[in-house]
Amino acid sequence: xxxxxxxxxxxxxxxxxxxxxxxxxxxxxxxxxxxxxxxxxxxxxxxxxxxxxxxxxxxxxxxxxxxxxxxxxxxxxxxxxxxxxxxxxxxxxxxxxxxxxxxxxxxxxxxxxxxxxxxxxxxxxxxxxxxxxxxxxxxxxxxxxxxxxxxxxxxxxxxxxxxxxxxxxxxxxxxxxxxxxxxxxxxxxxxxxxxxxxxxxxxxxxxxxxxxxxxxxxx
Numbered sequence: 057x058x059x060x061x062x063x064x065x066x067x068x069x070x071x072x073x074x075x076x077x078x079x080x081x082x083x084x085x086x087x088x089x090x091x092x093x094x095x096x097x098x099x100x101x102x103x104x105x106x107x108x109x110x111x112x113x114x115x116x117x118x119x120x121x122x123x124x125x126x127x128x129x130x131x132x133x134x135x136x137x138x139x140x141x142x143x144x145x146x147x148x149x150x151x152x153x154x155x156x157x158x159x160x161x162x163x164x165x166x167x168x169x170x171x172x173x174x175x176x177x178x179x180x181x182x183x184x185x186x187x188x189x190x191x192x193x194x195x196x197x198x199x200x201x202x203x204x205x206x207x208x209x210x211x212x213x214x215x216x217x218x219x220x221x222x223x224x225x226x227x228x229x230x231x232x233x234x235x236x237x238x239x240x241x242x243x244x245x246x247x248x249x250x251x252x253x254x255x256x257x258x259x260x261x262x263x264x265x266x267x268x269x270x271x272x273x274x275x
Contacts, residue, residue: 124205
């Protein structure tokens with residue numbers, strides 16, 4: 057699910073569509089990763105690439121789940137600009153162990169662990185949607201955007217949505233019945249903030265290692 061292959065000392069990284077990153081895109085990604093955060097102008101100055109080129113690559117990296125945009129600190133009047141950050145690697149996610157412990161506990165004490173996990177996920181998804189009241193697009197677009205923000209690197213081909221990363225991969229690999237049910241419920245909760253009759257089905261770890269997501273909406 058990581059889309060990372062070994063190539064000598066440097067990893068070969070690929071986008072959500074499976075294509076290998078160009079040297080320019082990899083260079084821009086590494087430049088952001090070397091900093092706590094960076095503005096677009098910071099990356100332009102460091103790489104000496106045209107601003108439009110940098111903006112295009114930064115946005116593509118955001119869509120792949122490699123980067124995220126955060127608001128800069130307020131300085132003076134006016135709305136603060138955006139800065140770019142690289143999320144922490146999935147392999148060192150500090151919540152994976154906690155998620156696994158909670159999943160193990162739920163499995164022991166609940167009559168229907170997966171059902172309870174999904175219900176908790178739905179509540180979580182509703183809370184995520186409530187934090188984004190101005191999210192643009194139809195329910196499907198909203199789900200894709202918010203799943204990208206949550207670090208799942210979604211790719212939508214119009215038929216199904218492929219999730220190429222998982223923020224809790226190690227926990228999901230050991231307790232997919234519970235952890236993936238939480239994620240399925242989360243997606244359903246996001247959907248239902250726009251369409252009360254909508255639902256979601258998440259199929260973990262398909263042939264290419266990605267998870268397949270199917271949405272059912274009234275539209």
